[in-house]
Amino acid sequence: MSRLIDPLLRPSSIALIGASAKPGKIGNIVMRNLTAGGHRLYAVNPNEEEILGRRCYGSISEIPNSVDMAVIVLPSHKSVEATRDCALKGVGVVVVSSSGFAESGEDGRRLESALLEAVNGTDTRILGPNTMGVYVPSASLDTLFISPERGPRPRAGGVAMISQSGAVAVSFLGMAEETGLGVSACVCVGNKCDINELELIEHFGNDPETRCISMYLESFSDGRRFVELSREVSLKKPMVILKSGRTQAGARAANSHTGAVAASSDLAVKGALRQAGVARASEEVSLIDMSKAFSLADHIRGGRICVVASAGGFGVIATDLIESENSAPSLRMARLSKETKSALEEILPSFTSVQNPVDLTAEVSDQMYDEVLGALQTDPGVDAIMMSLELQPPNVTRQLVKIAAERSSGQIPIIASVFARDATSVLREATVTGLVAVPTLDRCVRLLNALAERGLRLRREN
């Protein structure tokens, strides 16, 4: 295992083949990103003497020391020869970034076979081709061929991301950064000619840094093995997938994107994922939301939700979403106990009727919120609290985020939908303090449903 994982995720020496001194060129962007990591780094380019202050080698064979990882940023036809050189050199993992392989027709497919042929009989492994690269913040590893200005990188944290698309990965990392969510690693598998999702799932399943495995896949490298493996891994930690190529047209599009050959039918995929215990995201934002929820909260024990809002209308909308079979099949509104209702009556303004959704009205204060959350958390009929966190009322402050985060660390999680002038920074603060928060009621309910489904499965299967 570590023969793959170490050079892929924790290489100590890296060669960049196709390094460039020209700002804006991919060979320059990657060089900069790699330089920032502080690894033993070798630039390879026969036409340059020096790049970013480093000596430039004419080929990988000239490098005097061993090389764990080689990143190749040459055009497709030149990448094959460079990969052969890497195999001769005994490089652990070769990252082949270029497109123009199996995704681009017959010629490309031949080229991809030649690529595999180049490492045949050696221990050298290939990531890609057609890959954006690897990002591992805790190892300061960043081979992505996009600058951090264009594609912000998140901090180190609990989400492992495996993506068949570089752009989806970059979007994922950007959203993670914006919302304060940390990742343990992001691996873009591209056309998956060699390294595929299976070895990575196995690794992340045992990786103590990883709390949730998130995936964007257009195809499965081995569907049966995926289900077997995931079934086991997902009992230990949550897994979520955005599987595209769901429709026929989508599958055709996937084929010309990463050469992916989609599974027979999406219905089969759906059944397999359920069996495997892998949650499914329908688009890119769900994927980041569910990664956030799973890595911070793992699951909720059941589907009985209590809604708390200071905006009465939001309470009503949330109730509709929770009770709707369509948006949240596994949720329902909790029935509050007599004890809870009496406790709430003491706390709430007198003109408010005590029920679920709990309407705190514009009279709400930080303290009132704190007390209400506390009272609800003692109700055995409540599995989770959905909090519509509004910072408009005059007597609530940003402190409310901390209050909710602290309360949420208890037995009964709180999942928040944030409405505030400065929502992005509130969401970031929430994530960093461990409170699962998203910007809309709709997304909040979808999260709760995913967490409840995981909770129900764990109860069933453990």
Add this chain to the structure above:
Amino acid sequence: MSRLIDPLLRPSSIALIGASAKPGKIGNIVMRNLTAGGHRLYAVNPNEEEILGRRCYGSISEIPNSVDMAVIVLPSHKSVEATRDCALKGVGVVVVSSSGFAESGEDGRRLESALLEAVNGTDTRILGPNTMGVYVPSASLDTLFISPERGPRPRAGGVAMISQSGAVAVSFLGMAEETGLGVSACVCVGNKCDINELELIEHFGNDPETRCISMYLESFSDGRRFVELSREVSLKKPMVILKSGRTQAGARAANSHTGAVAASSDLAVKGALRQAGVARASEEVSLIDMSKAFSLADHIRGGRICVVASAGGFGVIATDLIESENSAPSLRMARLSKETKSALEEILPSFTSVQNPVDLTAEVSDQMYDEVLGALQTDPGVDAIMMSLELQPPNVTRQLVKIAAERSSGQIPIIASVFARDATSVLREATVTGLVAVPTLDRCVRLLNALAERGLRLRREN
């Protein structure tokens, strides 16, 4: 008509009953908001001499001039008497902000009857009770009892918003402001004891400033009349509603929020809305998205969509969403004509296969995008273009927003999903320049579906 509309939306004199000198008090917040408008403004409070530099009157009867609108920010029981004084004074519209009326049980219902009784036999009309107020930027009218710091106000524009919930209205206005969307008016109808959605729909239907009528309603004041009226109005301009109380639990929650008695069943509501030609939003973000799309683009002529992306994975995800019966029943992927394909072949990088979704790859530039959009717009088989606007690739710039906006003003609209580091400001720039743009593929597809459904209806019924 103007007997209601003028004092409600364009009053020239306003009295604030319950004005306060104390910062933070509602009577002070509203006073500040009203003062900023530059209307003839009278503060009423028997215990003060002067508020914010204005003379304070002991009661409305002491005001020497006529009063078009009176805003009452007193507790519920005192609001009834104040309303009676307003009726005697001949005030046009009384805005009763207090809660504690029909939404809060038997006593409240009696109080609400007394409120109506107070204007009986006079020309005085009541907005509310339990209302956040009225906001009309083009008339500098702002009676909302929340400060602009807590609840940002959008600029003047084409969306008329009618809301039964103050908080939903404030959230709507805040999201509109953030995304650069303008409103013609926002009227919070609250418990609707007198003024309800019907007169407002009729007015906005004929209002040249209004391009889209958006609503948050928990109940219909007269369902049959709503359908008749909307059917007619929606042929002229798009209407969209977030109707809550869809589920039984939601309906109960609505009842204790605004005293709303929801219609018999949501299935009936669904049928009625379809008959009425009113689009339905399922939650608060859909409502703002659809308001944006309808006010900027009105409709698209059909459901044949061409997807353009520089991130191949996004193209695949978008294809899935468009072809899925669930997320977009009225859309399908367009088949590009031979002519379009040849034109694209000239523009795109050689390794790209030309098809829908069009994959521009990371080699995309502003100019390439411009040419591709132009080529697609001449294809008779394309009804609209879904553009995944990514600002990550090295050769695209913020200019792309302008390019897309200009192209979108032609026959074939472009609807964009934005992924960029500074997404909020990109979205705002898009909206202001007339390009419909939202932050996710999912929301983009939902919009396209709503626009196509309107296009199909207009074709059927005109």
